[in-house]
Amino acid sequence: MKEGYVLSIDQGTTGTTVLIFDHDVTIVGRAYAEFTQHYPQPGWVEHDPSEIWSSTIGLVAQALANARIKASDLQAIGITNQRETTVMWDRATGSPVHNAIVWQDRRTAPVCDELKEQGLEDDFRRRTGLVIDAYFSGTKVKWFLENVTNLRERAERGEAAFGTIDSWLVWNLTGGETHITDYSNASRTLLYNIHDLRWDEVLLQTLGIPRSVLPKVKPSSHILAHTDPESFFGASVPIAGIAGDQQAALFGQACYSEGLAKNTYGTGSFMLMNTGHKAVASREGLLTTIAWGIGDEPVEYALEGSIFITGAAIQWLRDGLKIIAQASETEALDRSLHSNEGVYFVPALVGLGAPHWDAYARGTIIGITRGTTRAHFARAALESMCYQTFDVVGAMARDSGIPLKEIRADGGAVGNSFLMQFQADILGVAVEVPQITETTALGAAYLAGLATGFWETREELHSKWKLGRRYEPQISGEERARLHRRWLKAVERARGWELDD
Numbered sequence: 481m482k483e484g485y486v487l488s489i490d491q492g493t494t495g496t497t498v499l500i501f502d503h504d505v506t507i508v509g510r511a512y513a514e515f516t517q518h519y520p521q522p523g524w525v526e527h528d529p530s531e532i533w534s535s536t537i538g539l540v541a542q543a544l545a546n547a548r549i550k551a552s553d554l555q556a557i558g559i560t561n562q563r564e565t566t567v568m569w570d571r572a573t574g575s576p577v578h579n580a581i582v583w584q585d586r587r588t589a590p591v592c593d594e595l596k597e598q599g600l601e602d603d604f605r606r607r608t609g610l611v612i613d614a615y616f617s618g619t620k621v622k623w624f625l626e627n628v629t630n631l632r633e634r635a636e637r638g639e640a641a642f643g644t645i646d647s648w649l650v651w652n653l654t655g656g657e658t659h660i661t662d663y664s665n666a667s668r669t670l671l672y673n674i675h676d677l678r679w680d681e682v683l684l685q686t687l688g689i690p691r692s693v694l695p696k697v698k699p700s701s702h703i704l705a706h707t708d709p710e711s712f713f714g715a716s717v718p719i720a721g722i723a724g725d726q727q728a729a730l731f732g733q734a735c736y737s738e739g740l741a742k743n744t745y746g747t748g749s750f751m752l753m754n755t756g757h758k759a760v761a762s763r764e765g766l767l768t769t770i771a772w773g774i775g776d777e778p779v780e781y782a783l784e785g786s787i788f789i790t791g792a793a794i795q796w797l798r799d800g801l802k803i804i805a806q807a808s809e810t811e812a813l814d815r816s817l818h819s820n821e822g823v824y825f826v827p828a829l830v831g832l833g834a835p836h837w838d839a840y841a842r843g844t845i846i847g848i849t850r851g852t853t854r855a856h857f858a859r860a861a862l863e864s865m866c867y868q869t870f871d872v873v874g875a876m877a878r879d880s881g882i883p884l885k886e887i888r889a890d891g892g893a894v895g896n897s898f899l900m901q902f903q904a905d906i907l908g909v910a911v912e913v914p915q916i917t918e919t920t921a922l923g924a925a926y927l928a929g930l931a932t933g934f935w936e937t938r939e940e941l942h943s944k945w946k947l948g949r950r951y952e953p954q955i956s957g958e959e960r961a962r963l964h965r966r967w968l969k970a971v972e973r974a975r976g977w978e979l980d981d
Contacts, residue, residue: 484555485509485547486929487717489536490921491561491645492725493582493747494795496536498543499921500554503934505944507918509547511539518579523586523830526579529567532645533652541713551715556932557653557707558721558924560728561645562747563668566620568631568642568693574656577628577640580648581620584748584788584830588619589839595619600686607673607680609759609768611837615786617644618670622687635693642693644668646722653719655708662700662722663779667770672697674759674770677779699773700727701927721927725920726750727771730782732923733888733914734945736938741876741884743869744920745893748833749790751872752782753880764875765835774930783879785834785872789827789843790865791893796829797861803854813858814898820963822847824970825860827868828977835875836971844974862896866903867967873907886910890919897951904951906960915948 482503490497494517500509515535518526544551564583569576581587592612595601601612610616621642625632634640643651644665650658666672666679671689673680679694698704700723706716723731726744730752733742738756743749752771759768759781771782794807804810826832828841845860877883886909893899894913904911916922929935953960 488921488925509543511542525582551713556928558928560924563724616670658705664727720931728923732919745891793827813855826974840978842977
């Protein structure tokens, strides 16, 4: 077994996890903390980039202490991040010019409407693989430039930098020396041509974004930079892996062959299918995205269905409605009911993502009677995760021509056996949960370890994937169809709610 360790930073939407792996993929150190969510207006979601950085470096210190090792014992660092969340900062001071605009934020929906009205959606999709939506980074950058005092002038003078969270962390880890991102994160900006592998001049001009603010785009697995000893506990460690969280999870799930797919159950849920070296254009409202680039190898692509709210719905039940004290309560509440008794929750709290794409949809709970209890709310929230995934899986099979035989699941919610069983039931295919469920952090570690020779090949990594539990469908096709039909009826009632009549 090779000596040393790989540290993985998994910077998520509601919290940050730092894990340290040895060569056998044993977690020898860990730390986790949530950070503040800011909601300055309805539909707006922000994070404080400085809080994210200070929290992250503090968690690295905790994980190192937990593992009883020094920073100099690390062979590599991998970073995975909440995608599309947009930061801009001053190059000279390193200070953010404003809070980060989170991927869930809907403030730029009117800008997206204008672009669509100009007939630009097909051109954006052809170049980027994405739909025009406030979800992505491009219109967020436009908002910064138009709403932060003097920022456009500063940006045009080369004084401002834009990045997704990976870029922000690397900038700070390297003491402000390195401004980069990787292929996977660049492909989520609405600014990057995923076929030519370059920032797209036409799209930059359309959105009015100067090239000077953009990071350099690098492979996902490559020695990208080294930590600044003054910023990283006296050690210069290779930063050798970067990937957006969902692509990292696809890599951590060892979905290295065309047709393999995973679903991550986090704040949102994200279904990705590896399509190899071919960028498959979607006709079903899915996204075509870069999965990763390994060193000098050609990039690989994925089809993706992005579901904005899944685990966040449970967080809302806990923090917003206060009908549960902790997420773990939901499993017992769900099992206390024999069925959903006609109660459906469409969690369009920030609009609907794939395959519906409705920025003006809003959350809807329907089917409530005098007999409805908090258990119905909890069950409806969990079931909504599964129905949304079912919609995406159907679209993915139609786009790719590949009917899914099984799905690999990961993320914080996979420990809920009710949820996983219902997911298998409603999909009609097996759901496999690996022994290591923190596959997002694992994927970032794998990418970093490959680049530094800590692990030699993808075949070696594939051999480390181990099944934890497999859930087989247990309901009839007729019942599956009935449940899904009523779900779609509820979705129709949520659509377009914010539009004026």
